[in-house]
Amino acid sequence: MAEKIITQLKFPATVTAWNRIEGRPRTEDFDRALKAEVRDALWMVSRQWQLGEFIGDDAGSPVFAKVHMKTTALTKYQPQAGNTQAMPSSVPLEVKVENQPIPFKLAKEIASLDIRLLMGRQWFKLLGVENLAADTLAAAKSDFVTQYAIARPDPENVDDAALCAHPQVWQQFAAVAGRRMDGYELYQYLKKSSTNHASDNISSLTDATDQTNVDDLAKRFIKWYEQLYYQPLAQENPSWKPSHLEHQFACSAPQGATEKVLIADEYYHGHLDWYNLDINPEQTPLGTVEETIPDVEQATTLTFIPSGITFAGMPHTRWWQFEHSKTNFGDIKPDTTDLNKLMLLDFGLMYANDWFMVPFTLPVGSIADVAGLSVTDVFGERFWIEAAGSGSDEDWQRWNMFSLSIRGSQDVPADNSLVLLPAAPKLLEAKPMEQIYLLRDEVANMVWGVEAQVPLATGKNKPGKEAALELKAKYQQFIPPVKQPLPLENDGSIRYQVVNSVPEHWIPFVPVHLPDSNRQIQLQRAAMPRILEGDPNLPKKVEPRTSILRQGLDSDSPKPYFLHEEEVTRAGTLISKAFQRTRWYNGRVFTWVGMRKQSGRGEGFSGLAFDQIFPKEKQSGV
Known part of the structure; x- marks a missing residue:
C-alpha cells in the first residue's frame, strides 16, 4: 500500500493544453533566412538524383537550322454520288460539303414564305434604281405582283388544310396575298431557260429601253440571291447519304505522278478537321476536271535561327523569378482521356527553355510534309532530325498526333503530313428549322422518327406535337357530324380494342430484309392511318412534315426511304x-443550310398497343 502511494506522489497526473503555436523571433534581421542556406548537402544531391538531373545529356542549344518541306494542295473534290470538280480555296469546305437546298415546297405546298417575300422586296428595290417614270414604275410593280402572285389559302378547301390549320400561317398569307410579290417564282422563271426575261408578260413595260434595262436587272437579281444563300447546283446535295444520315466525300492533292486521296465517309459533326479524313492508298485518282489545275507541288528549304517558345505562366529558370499570373494552371481540369491537354500541362510545367519554334506559313488547303530538319548546336555538331512519327503505320507504340490514318492493315510507312483544310474557324448556327428524333420503342418493337420541330410555310418552325394536333383538328372540321346509332346492348363488362393510335408526328420505321438476304435487315419508312371521327372514307396515310423524313416523297415518282439499322442506337439519334x-478569310459571308447528327435522349414509348381489353363504358341515350 505504501509503495502505491509513493508512486502517485512521484508521478502526479497533469493536463497540458495549447491554444496557439507560433514562432517568436528574437531579432528583426531576416538576412540569414533569405539566403536559403542548404544545411544538408547530401539531401540536395539525393534530390537531384531522384529528379534525374544526373542523367548524361547533350544540352547544347541550337543556333542554326534548316528545314526541308514538301507541300502540295487539295485541288479536287468529289461527293459520294457526284462528279469530280475543282475545289477552290475561295469557298470553305464545310459549305461545299454540307449545303442543303432551302425547302421552298413541302408536300406540294408553298414554303419559306419569308425568303420569297425577301426576294420580292429586293426585286422592287432594284426596280427603283432604274430611271423609270413614276407611273411606269408603279404599274410595273403592280404587274409583277399579279404575275408572281402569292395565293390566298381557302380555309374551306381541304387542299389548303396544311396552311390554314395554323392561325399564324393563315394570317400572314392573308396579309400578303395580292399585295406582295413572290420573288422566288421570278428567280425560278429566269433560271428555267436562258430565253426567259424578267419583262415577259409585264404589260406596263412597253418601251424597248425599259424592257432592256429591266432584263439587265435580272442578272443582278440572280447574282444577289446566289451570293446570299449558297445552294447546291443539283436538286439535292450529292454528298448527303440519307440512308446513313451523314456526308461522304473525297478530295485529293497531286503527289508526283499520282494523287493523294483523302476520304471522309462518316462526316456529320458540323466542323471539318484532319480527324474526319483518312488516306486510302487503294483509291484510284478522282479523275479529270474541266478547270485547269495549277502546279501546287513545291519543295522549300527554310534557313532560320531557332527561337525559344515562351508563354505566360511558364516556369522560369531563375530561382527568385516569379511566373506570370495570367495563366492559372490550377484551373485546368483535364480528364484522363484528354491527351492533348495533359501533354500541354506537361510541357508547361516541366519544360522551360527546351522547346524551339520553326515558323512556316501555309495557305489554306495545303498538305505539308517535313522531309527533314538539320540543326547545328553551340558545340558545332550537326544533327539530322526526322519526323517524330516516322516508322510503320501499324506500330501501335509510334508517337502520333495530328496525322492521318492509312486505311487497311498492310505494313506501310506512316504518313506524317499535316493537312490544313480550308475549313471555317467558327460558325454561327440558327435555331433548327427542322429537328427529328430517331428512337427505339421496345414495347411496340418498332423504330420511330419523332418530328420534334416541323417547318411552317412562313419559314418559322413549331413543336411537332402542337402542329400535329392543329392539322388533325383542321381535317376533322371537314368531316360533317353524323348521328351514330347506339351500339347493341349486351351483358359484357369489358370491350376489346384491336389497336390504338399514336400522335401524328410519330413516323414509324419497320424492319425489312436487305435485297438478296434473308438475315440482314434495314429500316423502311412506313405510315400510320389518320383516324377521323365519323369519316366514311378509308383513312389516309399520315405523311411526315419535315424534309428529313420526306426523302423521296416529293419527287415526280415517289420512292421509299430506307435507313440502316445501326444508325438508330439505344441512345437514339x-x-x-x-x-x-x-x-471566310477574304471577308465574304457564306450562308447555307446544314445538317447535324447527335446522340439522342434514349428510348421512347409511343403508346402503340394491340389487343387491349378495357372496362365497358355505359352508353347514354340520345
Missing part, C-alpha cells in the same frame, strides 16, 4: 437542319 453562317 438527333438530326437537326438549320441555317449556318460564317465569314
Whole structure:
C-alpha cells in the first residue's frame, strides 16, 4: 500500500493544453533566412538524383537550322454520288460539303414564305434604281405582283388544310396575298431557260429601253440571291447519304505522278478537321476536271535561327523569378482521356527553355510534309532530325498526333503530313428549322422518327406535337357530324380494342430484309392511318412534315426511304437542319443550310398497343 502511494506522489497526473503555436523571433534581421542556406548537402544531391538531373545529356542549344518541306494542295473534290470538280480555296469546305437546298415546297405546298417575300422586296428595290417614270414604275410593280402572285389559302378547301390549320400561317398569307410579290417564282422563271426575261408578260413595260434595262436587272437579281444563300447546283446535295444520315466525300492533292486521296465517309459533326479524313492508298485518282489545275507541288528549304517558345505562366529558370499570373494552371481540369491537354500541362510545367519554334506559313488547303530538319548546336555538331512519327503505320507504340490514318492493315510507312483544310474557324448556327428524333420503342418493337420541330410555310418552325394536333383538328372540321346509332346492348363488362393510335408526328420505321438476304435487315419508312371521327372514307396515310423524313416523297415518282439499322442506337439519334453562317478569310459571308447528327435522349414509348381489353363504358341515350 505504501509503495502505491509513493508512486502517485512521484508521478502526479497533469493536463497540458495549447491554444496557439507560433514562432517568436528574437531579432528583426531576416538576412540569414533569405539566403536559403542548404544545411544538408547530401539531401540536395539525393534530390537531384531522384529528379534525374544526373542523367548524361547533350544540352547544347541550337543556333542554326534548316528545314526541308514538301507541300502540295487539295485541288479536287468529289461527293459520294457526284462528279469530280475543282475545289477552290475561295469557298470553305464545310459549305461545299454540307449545303442543303432551302425547302421552298413541302408536300406540294408553298414554303419559306419569308425568303420569297425577301426576294420580292429586293426585286422592287432594284426596280427603283432604274430611271423609270413614276407611273411606269408603279404599274410595273403592280404587274409583277399579279404575275408572281402569292395565293390566298381557302380555309374551306381541304387542299389548303396544311396552311390554314395554323392561325399564324393563315394570317400572314392573308396579309400578303395580292399585295406582295413572290420573288422566288421570278428567280425560278429566269433560271428555267436562258430565253426567259424578267419583262415577259409585264404589260406596263412597253418601251424597248425599259424592257432592256429591266432584263439587265435580272442578272443582278440572280447574282444577289446566289451570293446570299449558297445552294447546291443539283436538286439535292450529292454528298448527303440519307440512308446513313451523314456526308461522304473525297478530295485529293497531286503527289508526283499520282494523287493523294483523302476520304471522309462518316462526316456529320458540323466542323471539318484532319480527324474526319483518312488516306486510302487503294483509291484510284478522282479523275479529270474541266478547270485547269495549277502546279501546287513545291519543295522549300527554310534557313532560320531557332527561337525559344515562351508563354505566360511558364516556369522560369531563375530561382527568385516569379511566373506570370495570367495563366492559372490550377484551373485546368483535364480528364484522363484528354491527351492533348495533359501533354500541354506537361510541357508547361516541366519544360522551360527546351522547346524551339520553326515558323512556316501555309495557305489554306495545303498538305505539308517535313522531309527533314538539320540543326547545328553551340558545340558545332550537326544533327539530322526526322519526323517524330516516322516508322510503320501499324506500330501501335509510334508517337502520333495530328496525322492521318492509312486505311487497311498492310505494313506501310506512316504518313506524317499535316493537312490544313480550308475549313471555317467558327460558325454561327440558327435555331433548327427542322429537328427529328430517331428512337427505339421496345414495347411496340418498332423504330420511330419523332418530328420534334416541323417547318411552317412562313419559314418559322413549331413543336411537332402542337402542329400535329392543329392539322388533325383542321381535317376533322371537314368531316360533317353524323348521328351514330347506339351500339347493341349486351351483358359484357369489358370491350376489346384491336389497336390504338399514336400522335401524328410519330413516323414509324419497320424492319425489312436487305435485297438478296434473308438475315440482314434495314429500316423502311412506313405510315400510320389518320383516324377521323365519323369519316366514311378509308383513312389516309399520315405523311411526315419535315424534309428529313420526306426523302423521296416529293419527287415526280415517289420512292421509299430506307435507313440502316445501326444508325438508330439505344441512345437514339438527333438530326437537326438549320441555317449556318460564317465569314471566310477574304471577308465574304457564306450562308447555307446544314445538317447535324447527335446522340439522342434514349428510348421512347409511343403508346402503340394491340389487343387491349378495357372496362365497358355505359352508353347514354340520345
